Amino acid sequence: MTSPLLQVEGLTAGYGAAPVLHDVNLTVQPGEIVAVLGANGAGKTTLLRTLSGLVRSSRGSVVFDGADLRSTKVEQMVRRGIAHVPEGRGVVTELTVDENLRLGGLWRRDQADAKRALDEVYELFPALAQRRAFAGHQLSGGERQMLALGRALIGRPRLLLLDEPSLGLAPKITAQIMALLRDLQKRTGLAVLLVEQNVRSALSIADEGVVLALGRVVTRNRASALRDDADLRHAYLGF
Amino acid sequence: MSQFVYLTFDGLSRGAVYAAFALALVLIWRAARIVNFAQGAMAVAAVYAGYSVTNATGSYWLGFVTALVAGLILGVVVERVVMRFVDHSSPLNGVVVALGLVLVIQGVLGMIYGNEFQPVETPFSRDAFQIGDVALLSRYDLFVFAAVGAVVVALTLLFTRTAVGLRMRAAAFAPDVSRLLGVSVGGMLTLGWALAAAVGSLAGMLVVPTELGLHPTAMDVVFISAFTAAVVGGLDSPIGAVTGGLIVGLLLSYVSGYVEPTVAPMAVLLLLVVVLLGRPGGLFSSSKARVA
Amino acid sequence: MTDMKQKTAAHDVPEKSVPKRRGGSRLAPLLIVLAGAVVILILSYTLPPFRNYQLATVGAYLCVTAGLTVLTGLNGQLSLGHGALMATGAYAFALAQNKWLSMPVSFVVAIAVTTAAGAVIGLAAARLRGPYLAGLTLAVAIVVPSVTSTFDEVFNSDQGLSVVLDPPPGTIPMERWQVWLCWAGALITVLVLATLVRGRFGRRLRAVRDDETAAKLAGVNIARTQVLAFVVSAVCAGLAGSLFALLAQSVSPGAFPLTLSLFLVMAIVIGGLGSLFGALWGAVLLVALPAFAQSIAEQTGSHRLEGNLALVVFGVVLIVVMLAAPGGLASIRFTFIRRFRRVR
Numbered sequence: 118m119t120s121p122l123l124q125v126e127g128l129t130a131g132y133g134a135a136p137v138l139h140d141v142n143l144t145v146q147p148g149e150i151v152a153v154l155g156a157n158g159a160g161k162t163t164l165l166r167t168l169s170g171l172v173r174s175s176r177g178s179v180v181f182d183g184a185d186l187r188s189t190k191v192e193q194m195v196r197r198g199i200a201h202v203p204e205g206r207g208v209v210t211e212l213t214v215d216e217n218l219r220l221g222g223l224w225r226r227d228q229a230d231a232k233r234a235l236d237e238v239y240e241l242f243p244a245l246a247q248r249r250a251f252a253g254h255q256l257s258g259g260e261r262q263m264l265a266l267g268r269a270l271i272g273r274p275r276l277l278l279l280d281e282p283s284l285g286l287a288p289k290i291t292a293q294i295m296a297l298l299r300d301l302q303k304r305t306g307l308a309v310l311l312v313e314q315n316v317r318s319a320l321s322i323a324d325e326g327v328v329l330a331l332g333r334v335v336t337r338n339r340a341s342a343l344r345d346d347a348d349l350r351h352a353y354l355g356f
Numbered sequence: 357m358s359q360f361v362y363l364t365f366d367g368l369s370r371g372a373v374y375a376a377f378a379l380a381l382v383l384i385w386r387a388a389r390i391v392n393f394a395q396g397a398m399a400v401a402a403v404y405a406g407y408s409v410t411n412a413t414g415s416y417w418l419g420f421v422t423a424l425v426a427g428l429i430l431g432v433v434v435e436r437v438v439m440r441f442v443d444h445s446s447p448l449n450g451v452v453v454a455l456g457l458v459l460v461i462q463g464v465l466g467m468i469y470g471n472e473f474q475p476v477e478t479p480f481s482r483d484a485f486q487i488g489d490v491a492l493l494s495r496y497d498l499f500v501f502a503a504v505g506a507v508v509v510a511l512t513l514l515f516t517r518t519a520v521g522l523r524m525r526a527a528a529f530a531p532d533v534s535r536l537l538g539v540s541v542g543g544m545l546t547l548g549w550a551l552a553a554a555v556g557s558l559a560g561m562l563v564v565p566t567e568l569g570l571h572p573t574a575m576d577v578v579f580i581s582a583f584t585a586a587v588v589g590g591l592d593s594p595i596g597a598v599t600g601g602l603i604v605g606l607l608l609s610y611v612s613g614y615v616e617p618t619v620a621p622m623a624v625l626l627l628l629v630v631v632l633l634g635r636p637g638g639l640f641s642s643s644k645a646r647v648a
Numbered sequence: 649m650t651d652m653k654q655k656t657a658a659h660d661v662p663e664k665s666v667p668k669r670r671g672g673s674r675l676a677p678l679l680i681v682l683a684g685a686v687v688i689l690i691l692s693y694t695l696p697p698f699r700n701y702q703l704a705t706v707g708a709y710l711c712v713t714a715g716l717t718v719l720t721g722l723n724g725q726l727s728l729g730h731g732a733l734m735a736t737g738a739y740a741f742a743l744a745q746n747k748w749l750s751m752p753v754s755f756v757v758a759i760a761v762t763t764a765a766g767a768v769i770g771l772a773a774a775r776l777r778g779p780y781l782a783g784l785t786l787a788v789a790i791v792v793p794s795v796t797s798t799f800d801e802v803f804n805s806d807q808g809l810s811v812v813l814d815p816p817p818g819t820i821p822m823e824r825w826q827v828w829l830c831w832a833g834a835l836i837t838v839l840v841l842a843t844l845v846r847g848r849f850g851r852r853l854r855a856v857r858d859d860e861t862a863a864k865l866a867g868v869n870i871a872r873t874q875v876l877a878f879v880v881s882a883v884c885a886g887l888a889g890s891l892f893a894l895l896a897q898s899v900s901p902g903a904f905p906l907t908l909s910l911f912l913v914m915a916i917v918i919g920g921l922g923s924l925f926g927a928l929w930g931a932v933l934l935v936a937l938p939a940f941a942q943s944i945a946e947q948t949g950s951h952r953l954e955g956n957l958a959l960v961v962f963g964v965v966l967i968v969v970m971l972a973a974p975g976g977l978a979s980i981r982f983t984f985i986r987r988f989r990r991v992r
Contacts, residue, residue, distance in 0.1 A: 169536060171532060171535075171536075191535040191536060192535050192538050192539065192540050192541075193538075194536065194538075195536065195537060195538040196538060200536075201536045203532065203533065203536065207530065207532075207533040207536070209526050209529050209530045209533060209534075210529075211525070211529045212522075212525065212526060212529070216522055216525075216526075219519075219522060220522060220523075220526050220534070220537050220539070221537055223519050223522065223523060223537070223538065223539070224537065224538030224539075268537070272537075272538075390779075391779035391782070391783065393779075393782065393783075393786065438967060438971070441971045442970070442971065443973075446778075447777070447778035447779055448724075448726050448778060448782070449970060450779075451726060451778070451779055451782045452726070452913065452917060452966065452970055453966075453967055453970045453971070455728070455910050455913060455914075455966070456914070456962075456963045456964070456966035456967035456970065457963065457967065458910065458963070459907065459910055459914070459959045459960070459962050459963030459966065460959070460960050460963030460964055460967070461963075462907070462956075462959055463956040463957065463958070463959030463960035463961075463962075463963060464956070464960055466952065466955065466956035466959065467950075467952050467953060467956045467957070467960070468952075470952050471952075471955070471956070573905075573906070576790050576906055577790060579786075579790075580783075580786065580787045580790050580791065583783045583786075583787070584787070587780070587783065591779075616798065618794060618797045618798040619798055621790070621791040621794045622791055622794070622795065622798070624787070624791070625787045625788065625791045628783070628784060628787055629772055629784065632772065632775070632776060632780060632784060633772055633775060
């Protein structure tokens with residue numbers, strides 16, 4: 118087994134005095150898709166926000182590719198190779214599609230490659246290419262998700278933190294996005310930490326699953342094992 | 357007729373200054389959601405700095421550059437030292453802190469330079485060109501138009517064509533997302549304050565010689581006019597600020613010329629009230645209530 | 649020093665009188681005001697004339713800071729225009745006094761005029777929030793003094809008007825008479841405001857400040873409450889302005905600059921928003937700080953420090969208080985209330 122890309126140990130974090138996450142452990146291997154599952158309020162979004170530094174952690178360690186992430190500033194995450202597509206997609210609605218995408222590559226030293234990546238994204242999402250000059254608020258939910266995902270890819274990340282990509286999307290579009298993630302993983306070796314309420318979709322593409330309940334990890338297992346564990350499904354995942 | 361032509365040019369020239377000052381207010385509003393009530397005082401401080409250098413060296417242009425640089429620095433200091441730490445749970449907090457800055461800046465200026473009006477020279481003649489017996493506009497008016505025009509063009513290019521401009525807009529609209537994309541949001545905020553303060557200083561340099569002279573409170577009335585201009589245009593809209601500035605300038609000029617100069621401030625107050633109550637959101641914005 | 653004594657005296661009273669439950673809490677303001685009146689009366693006989701003049705000024709300031717506290721602290725509206733409302737009251741008082749030479753009539757005229765002015769500004773203000781309200785009232789503060797130049801045959805431009813006063817009754821010295829008048833005004837203001845604030849009006853004010861939507865759902869007419877709050881505080885400012893005219897025996901636009909309005913805001917913020925004791929503190933500061941700065945300026949012999957040092961001190965204190973209080977204005981209000989409760 119290679120050394121993990123992301124190793125989280127004993128992570129405790131939250132807003133104000135009361136922690137939302139308690140003693141969370143998880144690992145993401147290079148090129149692996151890990152699904153974080155759990156009910157509303159289980160702490161899934163807080164987990165991602167803590168990993169990217171938007172929420173301060175009080176205890177534990179987060180190691181990414183050998184470097185300590187807890188002391189890394191939010192602005193630096195993207196330079197380390199971590200892209201976070203936040204809940205609600207984080208499209209800057211006042212900016213155009215093109216501006217949103219360019220924003221994703223501004224930090225890069227290699228601007229030539231950023232330009233190449235931009236063209237690739239337009240190739241990957243022809244719908245976006247047609248709407249370059251549209252403002253973010255003029256896009257549909259699916260297009261916004263593509264835009265947020267495309268913008269993250271322009272940084273050529275090694276780890277993608279993806280928060281509820283299926284939220285508010287038609288099943289067909291959700292399936293497209295899941296297929297795309299799988300494809301990216303195969304082609305580029307992208308690792309994904311995928312937070313989802315839509316358990317079926319998430320487990321359909323994930324290698325590993327982590328189940329959170331009330332801020333604690335209750336189970337970590339192969340995705341296939343989680344799919345087959347009827348008791349667990351009933352208890353925590355509701356299907 | 358000839359009076360009308362003269363007043364129109366005069367109004368546009370004044371309006372250009374208000375436009376620049378209103379633009380500075382809009383810059384900070386968009387970046388930080390704060391109406392910078394200290395902007396007038398900050399601009400006066402920068403103009404005093406320029407005035408000192410001009411007096412020492414005899415060069416207007418050296419003083420002019422000094423004032424802009426002083427504005428830039430003052431903007432950075434005010435944002436980094438004071439405004440950054442203002443609590444944003446109520447919009448009144450920023451207002452009250454800015455008012456504290458007004459007191460401090462005016463007090464310090466009074467201590468250093470005294471509370472007498474200091475006459476300030478213009479770099480160009482203020483005598484209007486004549487065509488026949490119609491007075492048009494002066495060299496100084498042309499200089500004002502050129503300076504403000506250059507600022508408007510430069511800011512437009514900065515925000516629409518450059519990476520820094522894109523970062524600044526993104527940081528203002530969506531700070532968290534921008535940070536996740538590697539944008540230094542704090543840095544952009546400081547930059548916004550610095551730019552706004554420099555533009556405000558420019559407006560100060562342009563307007564002070566045309567009024568009573570340099571005094572710690574010299575920009576109080578200008579601030580009100582510019583605030584009105586920004587409100588007329590909608591605080592969110594740079595184009596609105598420029599248009600609003602020109603409208604206020606023309607109004608002031610016509611009222612001064614046709615009615616009485618002392619009535620002009622009241623006309624501005626009236627315009628402010630009418631716009632605030634009649635057209636919430638300004639002429640160039642679509643928001644409904646003035647709840648900011 | 650003397651003002652400190654007065655304050656502690658006022659503070660002692662609620663400790664003793666409040667445990668009488670509801671009826672007691674109704675009576676508390678009256679008792680405090682009566683105690684205050686006694687203290688002022690004693691002070692007015694013991695202080696030298698100049699201190700008496702300062703004490704009278706504190707009383708005049710207390711009228712406006714108390715009104716502003718109700719507006720900003722309890723209703724959440726920030727007004728930068730109360731200096732201008734004071735000017736309105738002062739000029740109305742001066743004109744009436746010079747025409748009819750009857751002080752009661754002049755006070756009534758001044759209050760009537762500022763009520764009208766307050767209603768006009770308040771009607772506009774009720775539809776505005778945050779920076780827009782601040783900007784409008786700032787415009788009022790800057791523009792209104794210029795009216796004196798526009799109608800210079802009435803207001804005599806920058807020179808202003810002198811105010812003709814009857815000599816004080818009997819052999820009472822002028823300063824003591826001024827103390828009595830100013831503090832009568834201040835204590836009546838405080839009593840009226842304290843009674844208003846403890847009743848339904850006060851609950852409505854706070855409801856609107858804390859959550860407009862909730863207040864509306866509870867049947868509070870938001871606009872009417874806000875206009876009323878503005879008018880009440882405008883009347884207080886008008887009374888304060890009349891007292892200033894009476895103190896200086898003259899009125900001029902220079903006496904009501906923008907900085908006066910800013911000082912008033914500073915006074916209520918530093919005094920502790922939302923409490924009438926805070927307003928008293930603020931009024932004391934408004935007299936004590938400039939006097940303190942003045943004495944420093946005199947010691948250093950620099951006339952440029954005069955006036956300007958007070959500005960800087962006020963500004964710095966205001967900024968520091970605002971930045972140090974977590975949550976800004978709101979927390980200043982709440983910490984004060986908590987402190988007050990602990991005292992009780």
